[in-house]
Amino acid sequence: MTLLVEHVCQAMAQIAPLRLAEDWDNVGLLLGDRWSPARRVMTCLTITLDVVAEAEDEKVDLIIAHHPFPFKAVNKITTDSPSGGLLWRLSRAGISLYSAHTAMDSAAGGINEQWAAALGLTDVKPMIPDPSDPQVGSGRVGKLTGPVPETAAQILDRAVRFCAATRPRLAGVPDRPVRRVGVACGSGGSFVSAAMRAGCDLLLTGEATFHACLEAENTGISLGMVGHYYSERFAMDELARRLRSLPLELQKSAKMTHPDPQDYQVWASRREKDVFLDQPMSVDRS
Numbered sequence: 001m002t003l004l005v006e007h008v009c010q011a012m013a014q015i016a017p018l019r020l021a022e023d024w025d026n027v028g029l030l031l032g033d034r035w036s037p038a039r040r041v042m043t044c045l046t047i048t049l050d051v052v053a054e055a056e057d058e059k060v061d062l063i064i065a066h067h068p069f070p071f072k073a074v075n076k077i078t079t080d081s082p083s084g085g086l087l088w089r090l091s092r093a094g095i096s097l098y099s100a101h102t103a104m105d106s107a108a109g110g111i112n113e114q115w116a117a118a119l120g121l122t123d124v125k126p127m128i129p130d131p132s133d134p135q136v137g138s139g140r141v142g143k144l145t146g147p148v149p150e151t152a153a154q155i156l157d158r159a160v161r162f163c164a165a166t167r168p169r170l171a172g173v174p175d176r177p178v179r180r181v182g183v184a185c186g187s188g189g190s191f192v193s194a195a196m197r198a199g200c201d202l203l204l205t206g207e208a209t210f211h212a213c214l215e216a217e218n219t220g221i222s223l224g225m226v227g228h229y230y231s232e233r234f235a236m237d238e239l240a241r242r243l244r245s246l247p248l249e250l251q252k253s254a255k256m257t258h259p260d261p262q263d264y265q266v267w268a269s270r271r272e273k274d275v276f277l278d279q280p281m282s283v284d285r286s
Contacts, residue, residue, distance in 0.1 A: 003247065003264050005062050005096045006034040008041060011246050012064065015239070016100035016107040020136060025102045026068040031087065032096025038062045041243060043236040044269040045229060047097070052086050054271045056093050063090075064239065066232055068099040104235070105138070105185055106130070111235045112140040115183040115204065118162045119155065120144065127182055127194045139184040139191050141198045149177035152202045152222035159204055165230035167276065171213035172222030178202045185231045192216045192223065206231030229274040240268045 009029055021027040041062045044051045047069035055063055070083055079085040090097060104110045106126070116124045121142025128138040144150060150158075153174035160168045181202050182195035188205030189212025195203040196219045203221055206228035216223035243266045 002037045002039065003250070004034070005029070005032060005036050005038045005098075007246065007250060008038050008062055008064070008243065009034055009098060011243060011249070012098060012100055015242065016104040016110060018100070018103050019132075020106040020130060021101060021103040022138075026071055026073075027099050027101050027103055030068060030070070030097045030099055031090060032062070032094075034096070036061065036094070036096065038096075039263050039265065041240075041264075041266040042269055043240045043243070043266070044272050045233045045236055046272070047086055047090075048272065048275075049086070050271040050273065051269050052089050054269055055095050056089065060095055062096045062098065064098045064100070064243075066099065066101060066104060066236060068101055069097060102138075104239075106136055108136050111185045111232055112138075112183050114235055114238065115159075115185060115231075116140045116142050116181075119158065119181060119183070119204070121181055121183075127184065127191060127198055139182060139188070139194065141180065141182045141195070141200060143180055144178060149179055152176045152178055152224060155181065155202060156204070156224040156226070159224060159226050163226055163230040163234050165226040166274070167227055169225045170222060171208075171225075172202075172217050172220075174222075176201060176222050178222070185235075186228055188231075189213070189215075189223075192219065192221060195221055227274065227276070229276075233272070233274075236272075237268045240266045 018027050038061045040060045042060045043064045046067045047065050077084045077087050079088055105112055122145050124140050124142035126137030127141045130137040155178055156168055156170050178201040180200045182200040184191040184205045186206045189208030192212055192215045204224045207225055213223055247264055
């Protein structure tokens with residue numbers, strides 16, 4: 001039997017329950033027919049021209065994009081706007097689109113917990129627990145238990161090597177000893193106050209505004225930034241790996257009889273890249 005978009009949606013609901021998404025977010029199946037086949041599935045961070053072109057060329061049935069597209073409600077879908085043009089191309093090609101976004105950030109085993117594991121944190125807890133389940137929620141905070149405290153700069157260096165970031169930044173004291181770390185993937189500058197209340201010495205995120213960096217410095221917390229793209233993109237590879245086992249899981253749970261794993265492929269986008277250049281541009285000021 002062929003897997004359907006609905007089967008993948010159900011799997012995503014287990015991986016990242018949509019109830020964990022922030023109220024302002026736009027999550028779930030955003031485009032497409034949930035009863036259509038999902039033979040070729042691609043994960044990505046963001047819907048871009050490159051991603052849409054790859055999906056068209058590879059005859060993808062379903063894209064699972066971390067960032068919602070569209071992010072806000074639209075009144076019309078036409079090629080008059082860049083976003084409308086991309087939605088029109090996806091629709092014409094019969095490509096469905098799903099996003100979990102902040103639900104994936106906050107879920108057990110989600111992006112922030114993956115960061116906590118990568119940094120070797122122990123006693124990991126949500127920075128802002130979900131009222132109905134304190135084991136999940138926004139951000140993560142944990143302890144470093146090595147015999148000698150690492151500095152903020154050393155931890156940021158480990159984070160850079162983990163996600164292959166090219167433009168890391170650090171606000172605060174580089175040689176500050178760190179015992180407690182907060183993580184908030186993506187644009188996590190709004191977590192500075194929560195990190196302070198949780199007793200963090202360092203908050204690791206993707207990006208933050210100038211004023212969030214000032215807030216961190218004023219509250220005595222170092223703020224490490226690896227870039228929005230790099231703070232989340234690695235998790236799309238992990239998500240593709242998890243979804244590859246879906247036919248076997250469906251068979252074990254008796255939700256589908258004899259799913260054909262040969263008729264089902266999942267991969268992370270091979271063309272997606274960071275929007276920022278890897279090298280700074282030289283500027284002639286003469």
